[in-house]
Amino acid sequence: MKVTVGLRISCRALLRNKIRSLLTMLGIIIGVSAVITMIGIGQGARESIKDKIASLGTNMLLVQSGSLTRGGIRGGWGSINTLVPEDVSAIIEKCPSVVLAAPVVRTTAQVVYGNLNWSTRITGTSPDYLTIRQWPIVSGKSFTDADVRYSTKVAVIGKTVAENLFPQMPSIGEIIRIKRVPFKVIGLLEEKGQSAMGTDQDDVILVPLTTARKRLLGKHSVLKQINVSAGNEALMIRAQEEITLLLRERHRIHSGKKDDFIIKNMADIQDAAASSMKTMTIVLASIASVSLVVGGIGIMNIMLVSVTERTREIGIRMAVGARTRDILFQFLIESLVLCSAGGILGILLGISVSEVMSIFAGWSSVVSVQSIVLSFCFALVIGIVFGLYPARKASMLNPIEALKYE
């Protein structure tokens, strides 16, 4: 039997039961569109995260305090505070590939203005932090090195903080209280949006490092990290090596022992974020494909009903010479027609849903050719796998019994 003939027979059989065919396809339609939408959202998230990380500047290095898990407590004052402010000045002085370095301490605190209060992250740092992070001030000004030297009580606030403490009014020049310590707001940071890890980067207050350590954290508080800017992207590796050598020497780490700090460059972070997004995409797509499999079960169910209903027809076809494979193909083609029609409608639905989501929910969604091809092929495989059993059942009928079937 020719494929064209098989196609015609199947299409006619499917059109005879329009509503039933449509309901059966619905499972595949939903499955395919879910797969496309989920992959689209996953890839969209991945790309926007990559962009965000790239916008941090690709020549940035993060030096983080490492955990002290090596053989218990070492003697000396540096045993807990692995990174100290002196490390920062040493890095700037002794590492030729490094242009800027900014120490960072962090804490969370309740901030009060008038009768409003807001809990936010406090970052104590030096003015270079904003340069390294490529983070401009939109109004007011940044604190200066002098402010750091004299531990001035000044603060630069992020947009989220400004919105919560100063709704409808300018914030510059106002006095806020962080842990009861009064700080003068001198600058407002540009909006940054969500970070790669999903935190609101605008929910932050920057204060001079020294002020933070003296007033908010305690004199000997650890540096959480040092943000470093290498001269350019090509100097990243060298800068990393120089810092490693210097810090090992300063922290008196003997050769063979592990570093007590971690250096991350933006490329690493970008890779890590991208790969975790990839995992998320796979998880989302897998969940979506479950609905495709459920759709396949629906197809199998209807195909079995259809085979039973058409037992007599099968008997007649066999009586006039249809071979096993003729009947097998007829029903397999029918299942494939259902699945590919469902697949095409699902692709259209998936593209529209992604479109609507990115417009109304603001999620960037990337519908790729690969995800379309992948989900369509998956639908076809479902058609074959779940159509095979009913088709085989039909093809193995005994002609006499099939003809007698009422």
Next chain:
Amino acid sequence: MAESRQIAVMDLYKTYFLDGIEVAAVQGVSFEISRGEFTAILGASGSGKSTLMNILGCLDRPTAGVYMLEGVDVARLSRDEMARIRNEKIGFVFQGFNLLPRTTALENAELPLYYKDGILAKEREMLAREALRAVGLVERERHYPGQLSGGEQQRVAIARALVNNPSIVLADEPTGNLDSKTGREIIEIFQDLNVKLKKTVIFVTHDQDIACFARRQVWLKDGVIIKDSTGVL
């Protein structure tokens, strides 16, 4: 025409097993049919006529015995080889017509050609139309079975049996669902097939008047042949 014995049945048995009960429908039947013979099979209800016809039509297999069709031992054939014989050598007409519903007369007549390789859609249509013309129904080719009378439906079924130009036409009570006048018209078509187209025709009937059209009459009773007479009248 190498062999005149087109059909040779030797010691044929068919036993059904149903819930532990054995029903011996055909119990040791032997006969031969030559090319171009016109044979009626008669017998009481339950005597095994349909069972025998299904075996002759390669729709079913005997439990024991040999069935040689044009020198081929049918029992040795696979499912698909039997299907090919049904397609190419045998045209089968049923009592209940067995047409596909919601399918036009023309397409019903075309049906066997769908399962024949190397045939174009145009050719298929042309052959089916010709077969419908042979049974006098060509002007009804666009009609569905539901729009045709019993006699007309049976003509479509005969056209379907003829479309692939088989050498043998088998009919199991082709007139059973028709009144006697229409039945006679149908049996005249079979007679024409036999006389003009030289086809071997075997049909089953209860009706003595209808059986008289055949030159040879085989009587069955309880699964055995009790009378085999040639040249009545």
